[in-house]
Each structure stands twice: as structure tokens, then as C-alpha cells.
Amino acid sequence: MSNPSKAKGTAWESDIVGYLRDHHNDRTHRNVQMGRLDIGDIDGYYLHALEAKAEKTITLSDYIAQANREAVNAGQPYGCAVVKRRMKGVADGYVVRDVRTDVRLISRLRDMEAALQRAAPDVYRLIDLLHRVAA
Template structure:
């Protein structure tokens, strides 16, 4: 008998992958890749032994998908960052399911350090970056390692698209929607 929690986790990972591929325009109306060899396709990688490489690769991000009732966001973020290093990606983020909501309303969590690196790569001021991508701050006491920022999967999809267009292509300036 299959583990029901593993099944729920796999379904959530697949839902994120499918949503982001469609949002980024990487698949046709039937969910088939427009270019199966495109490195920008969002994929669920095969696990590679002791060094986990994350649940979803959405270059330049590794996503750690979580479908649990009890949140442990700072711990999950540390896990995502380690897995991003294992996979050779610069950014690790957590994507948490919101019960009773669509994939688009799932929550994407990043450390303050990762958020700052992404913002600087975009060349944007803090307030503008936060407003454009709907970031909110969670401060957990005086221990800054427990602080993180959160946005929706939908806004994260915009961020990924803008990052790929503006940062990876070498274009400087502001994202425009």
C-alpha cells in the first residue's frame, strides 16, 4: 500500500510543475513541452542518492514543495538552500500548499539573504521589488536566521519570467508587466 503522505506530496509537486510550465508558456494547451530540450522547462528531477537536489527545478531556482499541516518554514528554507547547492542552482525556495486554494495561491518562502540576492540581480530598490512581486515579511523574534519573505506562486511565476528575461539575458532595468 502506498504512503498517502507521499502521494499528496507528489501530487503537490506535479501541480506546481504543471502550473509554472503553463504560466511561463513552456507547454501547449495539452501540457506538452513546446521544446522538450529547453533547459528552462520546469521539471521534477530524479533523486540522486544521499545528496537531495530538491523537488522541482525551475532554473535558476530549486523548489522544495511542502504539503503539510504544521509549518516549519525556517527549517524548510535551510533544506531548500542546501538542495539548491547540491543541484548547482543559485537559489533555493520553499513552496507550501494552502489548503482549499488553487496552486496559484500557494506560498513561496525565501530567506532574507536569498531575497536580497534576487533583488540585487534585478537591480531594483527594496520597496519596488517587494511591491512588484507581492512580498511580505515574516519576522520570528531576534534570530534573523528565522526571518523570511513570502509571496504567492502566481507572483513567483512573474518573478521567474522576469528573471529569465532580464537577468539571465543580461538586460538591465525594471521588469514591466
Template sequence: MSASKAKGTAWETRIVGYLAENGFPHVERRALYGTQDRGDIAGIPGVVIEAKNCRAMTLASWVDEAALETANDGADFGVVWHHRAGKASPAEGYVTMTGETFARLLLQAGHGNRLGADRG
């Protein structure tokens, strides 16, 4: 396994551990699906998590990748959980998504007004 792959696998494993310790008992690393990839972390219905542990942040391409994987999975939400330099815990990492995804997440959580959601 390459050093880059090992670094990514370790980050995914830390995310899974963090989520499991914080109320998500079914979370797990997902097997690779090739061109039909469905994200790196599974076990939260309707959510795709793409994990990234890279020196350079390329948010646009990462968010596009998460969107494609969300469509492949038929999920409601796709996010990128990326490592924060100098911080080991996923609790201190970043979670990135589009504004549209964030608005839908807030609405599903019971915040906001669905009538206002049509204003775009």
C-alpha cells in the same frame, strides 16, 4: 505509495503544471537523489524548488533543507513552495526563502544597488 507521499507528488505535479502554463516550458519533477537531493522541481536554471504539502508548517527546517539542496545543485536560489490550506492552486500557495536569498534575487532582477548589498 503512502498517502503522504501521494499528497506530496500531487502538489509537485500541480506546481509543474502551473509553471509550465506560465512561461516555464522546461520545468519538471526531479528524480530523488538520496543524501544529495537537489530539490523537487527542475527546469529553471539556477533555481531549486522544494515543494511541501504538509498540515504543519515548519518553515525553518524547510528553508534549511532548500539551502542544502541549493548547494547540492550548485544553484543560485533555493525556495520552498508550500501548499496553502484550503487552496488547490499553486498560484495561491506560499513561496518562502531567506531574506538574503530574496535580496540577491532582487539584485539579479535589476532592482537595488549592488554597492548597498555589501552593508549586510
């Protein structure tokens, strides 16, 4: 690839795909770019259109606006950017969304957990225990 910036971006996308396949969804893959109707860089991050960014100068507002547009195009309820942290791997990168999107996501999580707790309390307790690992 003759463009070093493009090569870095492609490598970052591939690294994210590998990480998500190992830790989240083994069917995660890079999307084909679709221009004006782009659907995000990566598919397979549950309920999200994911925009991968590996740039020297970080412009969060642009990343979030792009991710939110692409979420609409992809038919996903949430958009986010996964931003590379200099000299670090994927696990130390940043997942970024605006507060409006985060509140919608956390409200959905709260409501779904409450519904599961009412419908299947034993299942809820098991899942809760699995996910209580602190950072």
C-alpha cells in the same frame, strides 16, 4: 500509493510542475530524488532549486534550510520552498525563501535591469511594461 502523505506531496509537486509549465517554463519537471545530494523536487524554476511542501504542520525554517542545501547541490544560486496553502491551488501557494536569499535575488534583478536599461533602453521599456501587471 499506500502512503497518503506521500501521495499528497506527489500531487502537489505535479500541480506545481503543471502551473510552471503553463506560466513560466514548459520544460519544468520533477527531479529524481538523490538522497543526501538531493537537488530539489522540481527543476525549471529559473535560477532556483525548488522544494515543494504540502504538510499539515508548516516548518519554514526546515524548508528553507533544505532548499538552500539543495540549491548548492543543484548548482543553482537560489533555493526556495513552495508551500501548499490549505484548500487552495498552486497560484495561491507560498514561495518562501530567507531574507538573505531574497536580498541576493532582488539585488541581481536590480543590477540586471540597470544593465539592460543602459544597453537597450527600448527593450527595457517593453519588458517593463509586460511585467507591470499588479496582483
